[in-house]
Amino acid sequence: MELKNLTISQVRNGLKNKEFTAKELVKSFLAHIEKEDEKVHAYLSTTEKLALEQAEKVDAKIAAGLEIGPLEGVPCAIKDNIMVEGEKCTAASKIMANYVAPYDATVIRKLKSAGVIFLGKTNMDEFAMGSSTENSAYGPTRNPNDLERVPGGSSGGSAAAVAADECVFSLGSDTGGSIRHPASFCGVVGFKPTYGAVSRCGVMAMASSLDQIGPLAKNVADCKAVFDVIKGKDPRDATSTNFPAAKNHEPKTNDLRIGLPKEYFAKGLDPEVEKSVKAAIGKLTALGAKIKEISLLHSEYALACYYILMASEVSANLARFDGIKYGVSAISDKQSAPSDLLDVYLKSRQHGFGDEVRRRVMLGTYSLSSGYYDAYYLRAQKVRTKIADDFKKAFAEVDLIMTPVAPTTAFKIGEKIDDPVTMYLSDIYTVPVNLAGVPALSMPCGKAGKLPVGLQIIGPHFSEELIFQVAQTIEDAMRS
Amino acid sequence: MFDVAHIAKLARLGLSQEDEKKFAKDLTAILDFIDKLKEVDVEGVEPTLQAAGLNSVMRRDEGIKRQEESRKKLLANAPEAKDDYIKVKAVFGE
Numbered sequence: 001m002e003l004k005n006l007t008i009s010q011v012r013n014g015l016k017n018k019e020f021t022a023k024e025l026v027k028s029f030l031a032h033i034e035k036e037d038e039k040v041h042a043y044l045s046t047t048e049k050l051a052l053e054q055a056e057k058v059d060a061k062i063a064a065g066l067e068i069g070p071l072e073g074v075p076c077a078i079k080d081n082i083m084v085e086g087e088k089c090t091a092a093s094k095i096m097a098n099y100v101a102p103y104d105a106t107v108i109r110k111l112k113s114a115g116v117i118f119l120g121k122t123n124m125d126e127f128a129m130g131s132s133t134e135n136s137a138y139g140p141t142r143n144p145n146d147l148e149r150v151p152g153g154s155s156g157g158s159a160a161a162v163a164a165d166e167c168v169f170s171l172g173s174d175t176g177g178s179i180r181h182p183a184s185f186c187g188v189v190g191f192k193p194t195y196g197a198v199s200r201c202g203v204m205a206m207a208s209s210l211d212q213i214g215p216l217a218k219n220v221a222d223c224k225a226v227f228d229v230i231k232g233k234d235p236r237d238a239t240s241t242n243f244p245a246a247k248n249h250e251p252k253t254n255d256l257r258i259g260l261p262k263e264y265f266a267k268g269l270d271p272e273v274e275k276s277v278k279a280a281i282g283k284l285t286a287l288g289a290k291i292k293e294i295s296l297l298h299s300e301y302a303l304a305c306y307y308i309l310m311a312s313e314v315s316a317n318l319a320r321f322d323g324i325k326y327g328v329s330a331i332s333d334k335q336s337a338p339s340d341l342l343d344v345y346l347k348s349r350q351h352g353f354g355d356e357v358r359r360r361v362m363l364g365t366y367s368l369s370s371g372y373y374d375a376y377y378l379r380a381q382k383v384r385t386k387i388a389d390d391f392k393k394a395f396a397e398v399d400l401i402m403t404p405v406a407p408t409t410a411f412k413i414g415e416k417i418d419d420p421v422t423m424y425l426s427d428i429y430t431v432p433v434n435l436a437g438v439p440a441l442s443m444p445c446g447k448a449g450k451l452p453v454g455l456q457i458i459g460p461h462f463s464e465e466l467i468f469q470v471a472q473t474i475e476d477a478m479r480s
Numbered sequence: 481m482f483d484v485a486h487i488a489k490l491a492r493l494g495l496s497q498e499d500e501k502k503f504a505k506d507l508t509a510i511l512d513f514i515d516k517l518k519e520v521d522v523e524g525v526e527p528t529l530q531a532a533g534l535n536s537v538m539r540r541d542e543g544i545k546r547q548e549e550s551r552k553k554l555l556a557n558a559p560e561a562k563d564d565y566i567k568v569k570a571v572f573g574e
Contacts, residue, residue: 102553196532209531238537304514315491322492324568329559331569341569342492350494358493359506362484365491366507376514381527383520388528420506421513437531 003028004165008222011074011168015062022055022062022073022117029075029119033166041141042151042161044080046120047087051075054117061115070225072115077167079158080121081128081204082213084108087118091204092136093126095327095352105202106237107171107213107230114229119167122157126354127318128173128206130154131181131426134417135356142413143186145451149410152182152426158216159186169217169226173203175210176306177405177430180442183216184405184454187444189471190216191223194461195437196241198227199234207313208239210306210434220443220471227464244462253473254288259398263299264429270408272448277404280445280455283477284470292398296390301383302432303424308367308380309435315364318357323348359420388436395460400470403429405442405454433458441467443475482507 003025006014014020020028030048037043058073078084081091083101085108090096104112111118125135133141133156141156143149144164151160155172159182162170172179174192183190191214198213205211215226233242258281265274285291323329323344330338330347338344353361367376394401406426416423433440438461445455455474459467484504488495495503546554551564560567 099557100553102550102557196534235539238539239532239534241532241534298520301517301520304516307510307514308517319492323559325566326557327559331559338569341571344569345492346494349492350496350499353493355502358495358499359503359510361491361493362487362503363507363510366482366487366511369487369490376517378527379517379520379522381529382522382525383517384528385525386520386522421509424510424513 004032006168007218008071008074008168008225012068012070012072015058015068015073018062022058023052025073026051026055026075026117026119029167033119036164036166039142039147040144040160040164040166041139042122042157042164042166043077043120044090044092044123044138044157045088047084047118050084050087051117051119054115058115058117069114071111071229073117074168075117075119076111077119077122077158077161077170078108079124079155079170079172081124081173082108082171083202084118084121087121089121089204091127092124092138093352093354093357094137095321095348097328099326103202106199106234108202110230122155122161122170124157125154126357127204128154128175128178129314129356129360131423132411132413132416133157133182134413135354137354140413143410145187146410148412149451150185150413152185152406152410154178154182155190155216156182159183159188159190162186162188162216162218169215169222171213172216173206174212174214174434175206176310176434177427179214179216180405180430180440180454180456181427183442184452185410187452188216188218189220189223189444190214190442191227192433192440193227193231193464194439195434196239197231197243197439197462197464199232199237199240201234201236205317207310208317209313210310212434220468220475223441224468253284253470256284256289256400256470257292257398258284258289259292259294259394259401261294261296261299261394261401261403263296264403268407268428269404270448273404273406273408273453276446276448276453277402277455280474280478281402283474287473287477294394294398294401296394296432298383298387298390299432302387302435303428305380305383305387306431306435307363307424308376309384311360311364312367312377313364314360315368318361321349321352323352328352356420384435387432391432391436391438391460399459399466400463401458403456403458405429405456409448409451409453429456437461439464439467441471443471445474445478482511
């Protein structure tokens with residue numbers, strides 16, 4: 001049996017039937033990472049000692065004849081902006097090169113209680129800013145489907161680790177599409193929950209009103225299994241919410257109403273991508289689902305709105321990286337010692353932050369500065385309301401909305417890195433979802449050439465059960 | 481035109497002269513793109529102030545009592561510490 005290919009349920013069965021031990025499983029993954037990650041660079045660091053300790057606990061439990069939980073003994077990878085106690089947490093930034101997490105993020109605590117094993121921390125765009133994982137201070141991740149291409153961003157390491165069989169599942173963060181976009185480019189399933197459904201405590205904040213943690217996995221069932229463990233209200237995150245009680249009557253496929261927003265199937269969409277996406281939706285209509293063309297009228301303003309709000313929150317959140325409390329500091333620089341406190345800030349942040357981070361911090365500072373606040377920040381918050389209203393109106397007519405995840409398949413490394421605006425356009429189909437706070441899943445729906453294409457399934461707030469159910473139907477239909 | 485030097489100072493970001501040129505070009509392009517928002521009629525629209533629809537979430541007004549060990553972990557991450565304090569440059573001039 002190839003241990004590295006396993007899904008969550010296969011791991012569980014293998015452990016229960018004693019086909020392998022958790023320790024053997026971990027060692028098999030670590031050996032595969034050692035070999036494969038030289039090419040892919042999905043990981044920034046591995047947490048071998050922790051993984052082996054965790055595996056021993058699981059093996060002892062099985063040896064004692066005790067029942068193991070659904071995720072127990074399952075090896076995973078964690079995006080490096082999520083804190084695992086005692087392990088390095090860099091957010092792929094130079095400024096956090098030496099930072100050791102003093103506590104576990106809530107999602108990590110929950111996964112630890114479920115018996116999940118941590119293999120390591122994955123590469124990302126610095127502080128989750130980017131659409132290609134080229135903005136990592138530690139070098140880009142490569143797409144396992146084609147090493148010349150990007151894995152998408154910013155959870156590119158987490159997506160590539162799953163696609164390259166370097167873990168069973170991973171966690172990512174999604175601020176403007178950073179789970180769904182790389183999931184689509186790498187050919188795995190990625191899920192962004194409803195805003196507030198998963199605690200953000202212990203996750204390095206990028207744009208707090210948009211950030212959401214979620215899983216990336218090999219199939220829909222695995223994604224759901226991880227989400228079920230990490231969701232829920234957390235007293236340490238005041239913006240987290242409890243799930244409302246599940247609705248009794250979830251529509252079945254034969255009376256499902258699917259909305260296709262005309263603004264998403266327009267100029268700029270690669271015809272091969274469109275063909276794949278429509279073919280997947282066709283699998284549902286063959287089962288009786290009804291298609292309706294809808295309009296998300298303000299879609300064309302979503303990206304501009306996002307860039308103001310995200311950058312504004314970034315400028316505030318990243319003020320904490322000042323070279324005083326933690327991280328790499330100019331204060332310890334013996335060559336060019338800072339002259340005063342201001343100089344410590346200026347130099348620490350100049351050398352610690354990469355270009356994309358500095359661009360966004362400045363854009364945000366500008367949008368929030370006196371004289372520009374009304375014209376930029378406040379106006380964007382109002383446009384955000386209109387974008388959220390578009391979704392509300394649409395969900396009065398349809399159960400789910402389906403769209404491509406990105407206008408193209410994975411692009412080449414270096415292709416867009418010198419042109420920020422073109423790079424930002426990669427996220428045009430994912431960003432509105434974060435502005436509205438609704439959940440969305442990205443799943444593979446075929447290929448264009450040898451590159452994977454992703455289908456995005458968007459639902460109203462707290463409709464995750466329905467999204468998973470329909471995604472599962474599509475996955476089954478595509479397999480048969 | 482975008483005054484990069486001024487904004488960088490507000491943002492507490494050191495920039496080289498080369499940086500200034502590069503960021504002026506990038507940020508001008510981004511702002512041109514963002515100007516699109518001026519087309520939207522937002523008359524009478526309420527801004528989105530809270531994304532999860534929550535209202536004034538409160539907790540007890542109490543500090544968290546840190547244990548010795550957790551204090552040590554936090555201080556271990558500080559660039560410069562002395563005893564149980566983080567060391568900084570003088571805040572007031574001579």
